[in-house]
Amino acid sequence: MSTSLTPELMPDPKLPVTAEPEVVPARGTSPGRAKLLAFLRHRGTWIGGSLLVVFLLMAALAPLLAPYDPLAVNADVGLTAPSWAHPMGTDDFGRDILSRVVYGSRLSLVVGFSCVAISAVVGTLIGLLAGYFRGPTDSVLMRVMDVLLAFPGLVLALALAAVMGRGMLSVIVAVGVAGVPTFARVTRGAVLGVVNTDYVLAARAVGCRSTWILRRHILPNVVAPVIVMTTLYLAYAVLYAASISFLGVGVQPPTAEWGAMTNAGRGVLVQGWWVSTFPSVMIMLFVLAVNVMGDSLRDALDSKLRRS
Amino acid sequence: MARTARRQKPVAPPPVQAAGDLVTIDGLEVAFPITGGLLNREVGRVHAVAGVSLSIRAGEILGLVGESGCGKTTLGRALLRLYEPTGGRVVFDSVDLTTLRPEELRRTRRHMQMVFQDPFSSLSPRMTVGNIIAEPMRAHGGADGPDMRARVLELLDLVGLTAEQAERYPHEFSGGQRQRIGIARALALNPRFVVFDEAVSALDVSIQAQILNLMLELRRDLDLTYLFISHDLSVVRHIADRVAVMYLGRVVELAPADVLFARAAHPYTRALLSAVPEADPLVEKQRRRTVLQGDVPNPSDPPSGCPFHTRCPHARESCAQAVQELVEIDDGHFVACHRWDEIDTDADLRVPAYSGGVE
Numbered sequence: 001m002s003t004s005l006t007p008e009l010m011p012d013p014k015l016p017v018t019a020e021p022e023v024v025p026a027r028g029t030s031p032g033r034a035k036l037l038a039f040l041r042h043r044g045t046w047i048g049g050s051l052l053v054v055f056l057l058m059a060a061l062a063p064l065l066a067p068y069d070p071l072a073v074n075a076d077v078g079l080t081a082p083s084w085a086h087p088m089g090t091d092d093f094g095r096d097i098l099s100r101v102v103y104g105s106r107l108s109l110v111v112g113f114s115c116v117a118i119s120a121v122v123g124t125l126i127g128l129l130a131g132y133f134r135g136p137t138d139s140v141l142m143r144v145m146d147v148l149l150a151f152p153g154l155v156l157a158l159a160l161a162a163v164m165g166r167g168m169l170s171v172i173v174a175v176g177v178a179g180v181p182t183f184a185r186v187t188r189g190a191v192l193g194v195v196n197t198d199y200v201l202a203a204r205a206v207g208c209r210s211t212w213i214l215r216r217h218i219l220p221n222v223v224a225p226v227i228v229m230t231t232l233y234l235a236y237a238v239l240y241a242a243s244i245s246f247l248g249v250g251v252q253p254p255t256a257e258w259g260a261m262t263n264a265g266r267g268v269l270v271q272g273w274w275v276s277t278f279p280s281v282m283i284m285l286f287v288l289a290v291n292v293m294g295d296s297l298r299d300a301l302d303s304k305l306r307r308s
Numbered sequence: 309m310a311r312t313a314r315r316q317k318p319v320a321p322p323p324v325q326a327a328g329d330l331v332t333i334d335g336l337e338v339a340f341p342i343t344g345g346l347l348n349r350e351v352g353r354v355h356a357v358a359g360v361s362l363s364i365r366a367g368e369i370l371g372l373v374g375e376s377g378c379g380k381t382t383l384g385r386a387l388l389r390l391y392e393p394t395g396g397r398v399v400f401d402s403v404d405l406t407t408l409r410p411e412e413l414r415r416t417r418r419h420m421q422m423v424f425q426d427p428f429s430s431l432s433p434r435m436t437v438g439n440i441i442a443e444p445m446r447a448h449g450g451a452d453g454p455d456m457r458a459r460v461l462e463l464l465d466l467v468g469l470t471a472e473q474a475e476r477y478p479h480e481f482s483g484g485q486r487q488r489i490g491i492a493r494a495l496a497l498n499p500r501f502v503v504f505d506e507a508v509s510a511l512d513v514s515i516q517a518q519i520l521n522l523m524l525e526l527r528r529d530l531d532l533t534y535l536f537i538s539h540d541l542s543v544v545r546h547i548a549d550r551v552a553v554m555y556l557g558r559v560v561e562l563a564p565a566d567v568l569f570a571r572a573a574h575p576y577t578r579a580l581l582s583a584v585p586e587a588d589p590l591v592e593k594q595r596r597r598t599v600l601q602g603d604v605p606n607p608s609d610p611p612s613g614c615p616f617h618t619r620c621p622h623a624r625e626s627c628a629q630a631v632q633e634l635v636e637i638d639d640g641h642f643v644a645c646h647r648w649d650e651i652d653t654d655a656d657l658r659v660p661a662y663s664g665g666v667e
Contacts, residue, residue: 031434197429199431202422202430202431203432205388205390205421206421206444206447207447207448207497208447216432220434
């Protein structure tokens with residue numbers, strides 16, 4: 001191929017230079033829309049998202065997917081290795097692991113999403129108030145958060161669950177509360193970055209009320225980090241809930257729950273590796289899916305956190 | 309606790325305003341605490357505004373000039389109580405703003421507005437231009453509907469933007485257009501007083517001229533009063549009726565614009581004027597330039613006496629002893645200098661005229 005341009009590719013100097021017609025969009029493009037597009041274009045969204053959809057379907061269609069009753073005890077097939085009849089094997093009571101894993105997804109997802117809902121709503125509210133009003137409000141709220149933060153999340157959740165008694169509800173509340181300080185800190189930090197901007201000052205100058213400023217100017221600017229935190233904490237919440245059940249404080253047998261199932265298989269790990277392995281693989285896959293999607297959300301929403 | 313404290317406060321005497329004054333600033337002080345140490349204790353204070361008394365007449369444009377950090381912006385913001393003053397009073401149309409409760413203050417804000425320096429950070433990136441301009445009306449109880457929509461379009465038209473731009477977002481506009489949006493927002497509630505805080509400093513000279521002309525037009529048509537804060541003397545000369553010069557949180561000179569630019573009496577003002585760049589080399593040759601020595605003193609540790617004595621070419625030992633308040637040396641010409649009458653004010657400063665104002 002020759003390096004010089006052929007004559008017909010050269011621009012004709014006699015042609016009039018037409019001005020580029022200005023493209024006027026009918027509606028302006030909002031920054032939120034651009035971010036949504038960036039999120040949908042991200043590879044991680046598709047990988048993590050499709051895995052997540054599989055988990056959601058599994059939870060929703062559990063009765064259709066599970067080949068056996070997750071609680072049915074069958075002494076004849078106690079602790080059998082994976083086979084065509086029991087693709088993930090059976091536990092020492094002869095319960096089908098696959099069916100228990102499928103049903104367990106319901107509990108794990110409900111627990112995970114409820115925990116995150118508690119943490120995100122309460123934490124964001126505290127962070128907003130502390131960051132916007134500063135002063136004594138800030139000091140009191142954040143010192144309380146510091147106290148909560150001083151305990152490792154799992155220890156705090158364990159202690160709360162132990163105090164409130166065993167059961168799913170206490171796991172939800174415990175893991176939910178354990179996540180509040182993280183959300184409060186992240187939100188407060190984001191609020192501090194916004195509260196001194198000129199447009200918040202401008203809103204005050206025109207006479208907007210504090211509630212209006214918080215809702216219309218501050219909240220939209222802090223949702224991005226909160227959404228990112230939500231996905232990351234969703235993974236933690238499922239993991240924490242499973243850990244609590246694993247340690248025996250949370251969901252009680254015979255209920256199928258991934259953490260509790262992992263714990264149950266601990267004793268027979270040598271004779272039957274499959275009892276613990278499949279539920280823990282599920283935990284890992286779920287955490288992975290949520291994290292991958294959280295990363296792509298963060299890339300799309302929060303350009304400051306991007307690590308190209 | 310705060311409520312009882314307010315109740316026990318002695319009733320302030322009714323605000324006194326001279327006829328024709330819209331805004332009266334009386335001994336206004338704004339100090340910011342410097343905190344440090346383990347418990348965030350206050351270890352010092354920065355007196356950004358250290359006792360300013362001024363009045364702004366209804367219908368005039370008062371220019372406020374000074375170097376960066378002299379307290380111009382703080383004064384402008386404290387005037388609207390966006391910063392809480394630590395002393396003194398601001399009276400707006402016979403209402404003492406400094407004693408208003410938050411809700412009363414919020415309602416009073418509709419009469420006094422502000423246009424900010426940075427046209428990029430002063431508009432919320434997440435709101436359409438129409439919503440930005442409608443926000444002041446919503447904040448003061450305006451209902452959404454055809455009336456508000458019409459008012460937004462009217463305002464857009466007033467500042468030279470088109471109706472279809474109401475649906476766009478700020479990032480789709482240029483700096484000058486954004487500043488027009490900021491002005492439209494400030495005018496949405498039909499205010500009587502607008503503070504322009506370095507409103508044209510971030511713009512190109514040609515755009516500056518357009519915005520300045522727009523401001524002058526709006527004042528004429530809408531009967532407005534402006535406080536025009538700037539560090540650009542030639543712009544202030546172009547637009548202001550009277551000019552106040554600030555140095556280290558104090559007003560050192562106040563005069564009608566033509567008087568100030570012809571016969572500035574304060575050594576600081578004279579130094580500022582002589583620093584205005586001149587494009588014509590022939591004129592430049594004839595100018596006498598005063599170059600100030602040193603930097604602006606630290607406002608957390610201001611010098612004793614006249615704040616300018618550390619850099620003043622005319623300073624005597626006595627200047628460090630006492631603060632000189634503003635004195636009227638001519639009709640409407642105030643100077644805060646111990647030695648103003650000993651300084652040769654006839655020396656021609658030849659301040660170049662503003663060259664950007666293409667009408």
